[in-house]
Amino acid sequence: MDLDFWWLLVIPVAFAFGWIAARYDLKTLLSENANLPRSYFRGLNFLLNEQHDKAIDAFIEVAKLDPETIELHFALGNLFRRRGETDRAIRVHQNLLSRADLPVAERDHALYELGQDFLKAGLLDRAEETFRSLDSGEYSLGAKRALLTIYEIEKDWPKSITAAEQIEKMGAPSLHMEIAHFHCELAQEALQRKNPDGARAELALALASNPDNVRATILAGDVEAASGHLEAAIAHWKRVEAQNEAYLPLVAEKLMKAYAALERKEEGVDLLIDYATRYPSNDLLDVAYKHVQELRGLDAAHALARRQMQDAPNLAGMTRLLEAQEATAEEPRRGELELMRNLVKQRTKNLPRYTCQTCGFRARLFYWQCPGCSGWETYAPRRVEPITSSA
Numbered sequence: 464m465d466l467d468f469w470w471l472l473v474i475p476v477a478f479a480f481g482w483i484a485a486r487y488d489l490k491t492l493l494s495e496n497a498n499l500p501r502s503y504f505r506g507l508n509f510l511l512n513e514q515h516d517k518a519i520d521a522f523i524e525v526a527k528l529d530p531e532t533i534e535l536h537f538a539l540g541n542l543f544r545r546r547g548e549t550d551r552a553i554r555v556h557q558n559l560l561s562r563a564d565l566p567v568a569e570r571d572h573a574l575y576e577l578g579q580d581f582l583k584a585g586l587l588d589r590a591e592e593t594f595r596s597l598d599s600g601e602y603s604l605g606a607k608r609a610l611l612t613i614y615e616i617e618k619d620w621p622k623s624i625t626a627a628e629q630i631e632k633m634g635a636p637s638l639h640m641e642i643a644h645f646h647c648e649l650a651q652e653a654l655q656r657k658n659p660d661g662a663r664a665e666l667a668l669a670l671a672s673n674p675d676n677v678r679a680t681i682l683a684g685d686v687e688a689a690s691g692h693l694e695a696a697i698a699h700w701k702r703v704e705a706q707n708e709a710y711l712p713l714v715a716e717k718l719m720k721a722y723a724a725l726e727r728k729e730e731g732v733d734l735l736i737d738y739a740t741r742y743p744s745n746d747l748l749d750v751a752y753k754h755v756q757e758l759r760g761l762d763a764a765h766a767l768a769r770r771q772m773q774d775a776p777n778l779a780g781m782t783r784l785l786e787a788q789e790a791t792a793e794e795p796r797r798g799e800l801e802l803m804r805n806l807v808k809q810r811t812k813n814l815p816r817y818t819c820q821t822c823g824f825r826a827r828l829f830y831w832q833c834p835g836c837s838g839w840e841t842y843a844p845r846r847v848e849p850i851t852s853s854a
């Protein structure tokens with residue numbers, strides 16, 4: 464019983480100690496903060512009330528009064544940049560850099576922030592120059608990444624490749640996927656300049672960097688087709704299936720065109736039916752349906768569409784199925800089917816889209832690099848209808 468009583472006493476004693484300690488801390492805090500100018504607290508107050516303009520004015524006053532406030536300069540610079548007032552952000556960081564007594568680490572930090580200001584302002588030359596001056600120290604990796612962004616914006620692929628390789632050497636995660644695309648970009652440029660050998664060399668480098676890169680395989684087919692080597696082109700495009708069958712819709716039409724040019728349309732249609740049956744997708748069916756109908760008639764196309772709807776039902780597939788039924792139906796059923804098809808078609812006209820898996824940007828065309836977030840291979844190679852929840 465005695466033991467229990469002593470335990471009860473511990474609680475108020477601990478409480479008293481806590482109270483004394485808290486009072487002591489508060490006193491120290493107050494005496495330290497007596498050195499901070501009033502504008503600092505005014506600025507904080509404005510910031511908390513979301514009055515950013517007034518907060519900035521108050522903080523500028525503090526920075527003027529007390530030149531030691533390096534962190535405050537950084538906070539202000541960031542605030543300006545985020546608000547899009549890049550000229551003011553640039554001035555804040557340049558002001559900081561003009562100090563002779565600035566420690567090296569803070570100088571690097573200020574240079575890095577200044578580079579970001581220039582980048583945001585679209586002054587790519589000055590941003591590049593600033594980031595290039597940071598080739599060692601804590602901010603060198605961040606600066607190199609920023610340089611890569613600049614080279615990608617400028618579409619300077621050789622410099623992008625060098626920068627990406629340097630970043631990898633600095634111990635960052637692999638950029639092989641990106642490097643392969645930079646080589647593909649160079650291959651595409653060579654193809655446009657009608658330099659197939661140059662394009663082939665870049666594509667070999669792309670696949671060496673990333674053997675899974677489907678774009679290089681597709682482009683290799685394009686290079687051969689442009690040189691009149693249709694058999695070789697078909698062989699490349701067929702390899703897409705083994706690499707990643709999801710990308711087959713991107714080569715379906717190319718394949719058919721090559722088979723048609725070789726006067727082997729039947730073989731091409733067989734291949735398309737085979738693909739569409741084994742990998743049901745709306746995009747593959749789109750191409751297959753058109754050519755099956757053209758070559759083998761409506762009944763064969765109808766059978767293909769019906770099977771597709773059983774395997775992977777969707778609204779675009781339904782439009783096609785209604786179209787097939789309508790073509791063989793008698794009046795008045797034909798009129799009814801037409802009404803249904805038009806309604807579904809109208810409502811789904813703009814639904815299927817390629818969708819970026821990183822930022823959600825939806826696009827009618829397929830992109831290897833997202834126009835929204837600049838990520839590479841962020842689009843799945845198939846158009847999808849948005850999923851609507853039935854609330």
Ligand SMILES: [Zn+2]
Pocket residue numbers: 819820821822823824833834835836837838841
């Ligand atoms: Zn994106």
